[in-house]
Amino acid sequence: MRLTTYSRVQIGLSMSSSTEGPHYSDLTIKPFTAADLSTVAYDWVDRAGSDEFEVELSAVFEWCADHLVPLPGTGHAMQVYNTKHGRTQAILEMVDGKMGTMSKLLKIWVSPEFWPADRDPSVRTGFKELYAGILVNVIGDGMSKGTEEIRIYGRTEALLTILSALQSEWGVLNSPMSATMEGRWFVLRK
Amino acid sequence: MNVQQAELIYAVVSSALDKLTDSQVGEMIAAPYADMAQEKVPALAA
Numbered sequence: 421m422r423l424t425t426y427s428r429v430q431i432g433l434s435m436s437s438s439t440e441g442p443h444y445s446d447l448t449i450k451p452f453t454a455a456d457l458s459t460v461a462y463d464w465v466d467r468a469g470s471d472e473f474e475v476e477l478s479a480v481f482e483w484c485a486d487h488l489v490p491l492p493g494t495g496h497a498m499q500v501y502n503t504k505h506g507r508t509q510a511i512l513e514m515v516d517g518k519m520g521t522m523s524k525l526l527k528i529w530v531s532p533e534f535w536p537a538d539r540d541p542s543v544r545t546g547f548k549e550l551y552a553g554i555l556v557n558v559i560g561d562g563m564s565k566g567t568e569e570i571r572i573y574g575r576t577e578a579l580l581t582i583l584s585a586l587q588s589e590w591g592v593l594n595s596p597m598s599a600t601m602e603g604r605w606f607v608l609r610k
Numbered sequence: 611m612n613v614q615q616a617e618l619i620y621a622v623v624s625s626a627l628d629k630l631t632d633s634q635v636g637e638m639i640a641a642p643y644a645d646m647a648q649e650k651v652p653a654l655a656a
Contacts, residue, residue, distance in 0.1 A: 444620055476643040483646060513642075527642040538636035547635065552623040559619060560611040576641050578634035582626040589622045593615045 441549025444556040446504040449512065452488050452497055457481065460499065460508045468532040480529050484511060492518045495526060500554055509533070509550055512558070517569070523562045524571040528554060555586070559608065563597065570597070570608040580604055 452460075461481040468477060484497035493515065500510035513527040530550060537547035555572065562570035574580030583606035590599035590608075597608040611619075630638075 444616060476647050479646040479649070480643065483649075527645065529642050529646075530639055535639055537639060538632045544635065547639075548624055548627045551627060551638075552620045555623050556616050556619050560616060563611045575645075576634070576637050578630050578638050581630075582623055585626040586619065586622050589618070593618055595611075595615060 441546030442502045442504065442509065442553050443549070444553035446502055447509075447550075447553045447557050448501050448503055449498050449554075449557050449561055450501055451490065452484060452499050454485070454488065456499065456508070457484055457488065457497075460511075463507065464532050468535070477532075480511065487513075490514075490516050492516060500550075500557070507531075510554055512554070514558075520565055520567055522569040522571070523558075523565075523567045524573065525558050526573050527575065555582075562608070563595075568610045572606040574604040574606065 461477070464481075465474065465477055468474075487494070487496045490496040495513045495515050498512045498514050499508040500512060501507070502509050509531045511529045512525060515524040515526060516522065528551070530547065534543060534547045534550060537543045558572065559570060572583060574583045584601055587599045587601050587606055595608075597610055600607050600609070627635075
């Protein structure tokens, strides 16, 4: 997939450079169509604005193109779509179990608009809102579907810390699901 | 999940995110991209 040969104007995307974070209720997690993926790829490459990121982005979008269809036990791509801003702000690698018994979140790729979050306080706020919103929606979607087990992988020490904090506070929620940490996994189980 | 539960999850995660250092945030953003790029290198070399 060639990602750098189209400009944002050619594909009719907004020129907005806002990094405003979403409220979690503005986010929806949904599958990609091939057309969605192409639109998001051009938008993200354009927002990245630097050739040095092309390898990283193209690898992600090539993987997504090969993993659009959820198959039990296999990783597939899902988009985190901001309904208020009308664009995809993150991509997830998820794995579903057979008959909806289990749902795993493995990776979160955030849009390049959030890449400066480690050095720009205004972007940091948006990143925080996005990341927290993603976790709320992943857990909420799993619970509303009646999934027996929801797993979120703590890829980094920071994410592991966040998931551990969530596990510690889980009892306050009065949820029918119990929360445990199993290695690097945050696990909710009926 | 009801609204109160959603708000509580959001608050806990937000609070934990507030405590992260700049480098931890940078790692959270970069790590998934780095994983995918590393997976691509052997495929390119093959």
